[in-house]
Amino acid sequence: MNRTMDRALNVRVADFSNIDLPGEHRLEFGSDDVGSMMNKIRRHADLPYVYVVGKANARRVTELLSALKAVRSPCYPYALFLIDGAELDHPGQHLEIVRVESTDAKTIQDRITEWASRRFDFDFDRLRIKNDRPLPARVDVAIVGAGITGLYAAGRLAKAGLSFCLFEKSDRVGGIWARYANRTSRVNSSEGAYRLIEKEARSNRDHSDTREILEDIAELAKNASGRLFTETEVEKIETGGDGYHVRLNRGGTPHLLECKGVILAINDRVGTPREAQWENRAAFKGRIVAGIRNDTEKIDWRDKKVLIVGMGAFAVENARTALEGGARLVTVLCRRHGTVCPKIIDYLNFATPYDDAFQHDKKSNLRNMMYWKKLYELSGATQPECWMGKIKHDGHTISVSDIWFVGHYLKKIKTVTGAIERMTENGVYTDGRQHIEADIVVGSIGFERNARAAGELSGCRDISTNNYLGKDFMYLADAYIDNNAFNSLFGSSVLEMVKFYTEVFIMFFDQPGCDEMMRAEGIENIPIEERTWAHYIGGAMALIRKYPAVQKIAKEQVAKRSQNFLEAHDLETYIAENKREWIDTHSKLAGRPMKEEDCLPYVFEKLLK
Numbered sequence: 001m002n003r004t005m006d007r008a009l010n011v012r013v014a015d016f017s018n019i020d021l022p023g024e025h026r027l028e029f030g031s032d033d034v035g036s037m038m039n040k041i042r043r044h045a046d047l048p049y050v051y052v053v054g055k056a057n058a059r060r061v062t063e064l065l066s067a068l069k070a071v072r073s074p075c076y077p078y079a080l081f082l083i084d085g086a087e088l089d090h091p092g093q094h095l096e097i098v099r100v101e102s103t104d105a106k107t108i109q110d111r112i113t114e115w116a117s118r119r120f121d122f123d124f125d126r127l128r129i130k131n132d133r134p135l136p137a138r139v140d141v142a143i144v145g146a147g148i149t150g151l152y153a154a155g156r157l158a159k160a161g162l163s164f165c166l167f168e169k170s171d172r173v174g175g176i177w178a179r180y181a182n183r184t185s186r187v188n189s190s191e192g193a194y195r196l197i198e199k200e201a202r203s204n205r206d207h208s209d210t211r212e213i214l215e216d217i218a219e220l221a222k223n224a225s226g227r228l229f230t231e232t233e234v235e236k237i238e239t240g241g242d243g244y245h246v247r248l249n250r251g252g253t254p255h256l257l258e259c260k261g262v263i264l265a266i267n268d269r270v271g272t273p274r275e276a277q278w279e280n281r282a283a284f285k286g287r288i289v290a291g292i293r294n295d296t297e298k299i300d301w302r303d304k305k306v307l308i309v310g311m312g313a314f315a316v317e318n319a320r321t322a323l324e325g326g327a328r329l330v331t332v333l334c335r336r337h338g339t340v341c342p343k344i345i346d347y348l349n350f351a352t353p354y355d356d357a358f359q360h361d362k363k364s365n366l367r368n369m370m371y372w373k374k375l376y377e378l379s380g381a382t383q384p385e386c387w388m389g390k391i392k393h394d395g396h397t398i399s400v401s402d403i404w405f406v407g408h409y410l411k412k413i414k415t416v417t418g419a420i421e422r423m424t425e426n427g428v429y430t431d432g433r434q435h436i437e438a439d440i441v442v443g444s445i446g447f448e449r450n451a452r453a454a455g456e457l458s459g460c461r462d463i464s465t466n467n468y469l470g471k472d473f474m475y476l477a478d479a480y481i482d483n484n485a486f487n488s489l490f491g492s493s494v495l496e497m498v499k500f501y502t503e504v505f506i507m508f509f510d511q512p513g514c515d516e517m518m519r520a521e522g523i524e525n526i527p528i529e530e531r532t533w534a535h536y537i538g539g540a541m542a543l544i545r546k547y548p549a550v551q552k553i554a555k556e557q558v559a560k561r562s563q564n565f566l567e568a569h570d571l572e573t574y575i576a577e578n579k580r581e582w583i584d585t586h587s588k589l590a591g592r593p594m595k596e597e598d599c600l601p602y603v604f605e606k607l608l609k
Contacts, residue, residue: 182292269478
């Protein structure tokens with residue numbers, strides 16, 4: 001098993017060729033049977049992208065592929081490199097086959113790198129969907145916004161047999177993933193809870209990276225392309241006829257669309273990036289970047305002192321990028337400590353069974369929290385000030401990062417509370433008069449909220465806590481993250497909320513019971529700009545209590561999500577995979593191989609006892 005041969009392309013190789021290919025990791029299979037091979041390779045689920053197959057192992061690889069396909073494992077490869085005339089029986093329609101008539105290691109390596117430069121450098125033009133068809137006069141549902149939420153809803157409406165149009169004011173789809181994500185970004189939620197597409201052969205990797213998400217977005221957009229109109233702005237949504245009038249502007253030409261329902265899929269929590277206004281900024285001789293839109297991509301992090309300002313999800317992500325790039329020291333300057341959890345805690349938050357009220361067993365929650373607290377103590381990372389009365393500060397998300405704890409243990413990262421008072425030639429002074437040296441300053445200070453936009457478009461000041469602005473008019477967007485955000489059937493995934501409420505929308509669409517549903521016991525009206533996660537969690541539970549059919553939707557969603565998790569990796573497999581990656585992370589940050597006994601203790605193996 002070999003890691004990246006070209007780090008920038010992030011290509012992983014599983015070697016079944018008996019050729020000594022270069023690389024940091026190599027997994028030998030010897031005479032293992034298919035079951036043993038599968039167990040081994042699933043412990044490396046974050047690594048294999050392609051397989052290199054020689055003649056001697058062709059039959060066993062065919063059987064392995066069949067077994068991996070059955071569970072949609074992330075270890076199922078993107079391509080097979082068949083060496084020196086090797087052939088596979090029924091290799092599968094979801095695989096790219098590349099034949100290399102050579103056994104020379106460098107030749108094989110060059111072919112893989114050439115392939116990867118084409119396959120893994122995402123072409124953003126794929127997100128520019130051109131549709132020259134005339135705008136329709138009438139549809140069942142108008143969807144506003146072609147980010148992940150709008151594209152997912154479009155796919156579900158199509159399957160439900162409802163006509164729709166999807167409008168996006170920019171020239172490309174993808175929302176914040178296309179606009180703000182870095183190449184190194186990863187989903188802040190486990191893959192089973194952020195699965196956009198049920199692929200036949202494989203799932204994305206856990207905490208999927210930007211390229212995988214953009215690949216899924218491009219596929220969803222392609223499926224909706226006949227009814228997707230970019231560079232088309234929705235100016236106003238008004239009540240009219242037996243539904244709504246949507247006033248559009250396409251290339252300066254106004255258009256009126258009539259529809260029965262509307263799904264407003266514009267962002268709430270992530271609006272425009274906040275700008276850093278730091279005194280004496282011009283004096284700083286290093287680099288100042290925002291850590292979004294790939295503005296750190298060409299930075300050489302090696303042996304640099306890095307200051308990250310802020311401690312939200314983008315800040316923690318940029319800390320990981322800097323550490324993986326070889327930074328000497330990363331200092332995180334924050335007003336208060338955000339909550340960071342290791343990957344396995346996020347996994348357990350979804351994989352642990354729910355009771356009938358969609359709550360986790362309190363004993364299991366307490367056990368997981370104690371392991372989490374122990375990890376903070378052993379690593380030297382500072383616990384959030386709100387612990388353990390609250391799991392997180394209001395307004396903060398929970399960032400998921402193993403490297404956060406490993407980096408603290410290796411003294412590669414530290415946190416300082418405060419704010420920048422002024423900049424100096426080689427760093428900053430904080431408001432506590434501490435000087436922090438830095439070669440690179442990353443201003444991850446968050447985004448302005450976009451909460452006003454929904455009210456301005458709809459003319460509504462209030463919203464029901466079940467996300468309805470009116471009959472058959474739903475607002476699907478992330479919201480202010482209050483303290484109860486992760487204690488629900490949605491877990492840490494806004495996409496899980498979107499999936500649930502899309503099904504509710506379809507169930508009640510154009511039905512006489514929609515008005516009654518919006519007034520169900522437990523549903524409240526609140527100002528749009530005060531909407532929080534707790535509101536739509538409470539709205540979901542109110543609908544679940546009142547309607548057995550909605551309860552069935554929730555149970556089926558949770559069961560499907562659990563199946564997705566356990567197919568990709570059950571707890572034993574996940575712990576084996578996570579522990580190996582845990583030790584690898586130590587070696588990567590230390591710049592040398594590290595033995596397990598010298599690493600931050602991996603306390604989670606005790607979960608198997």
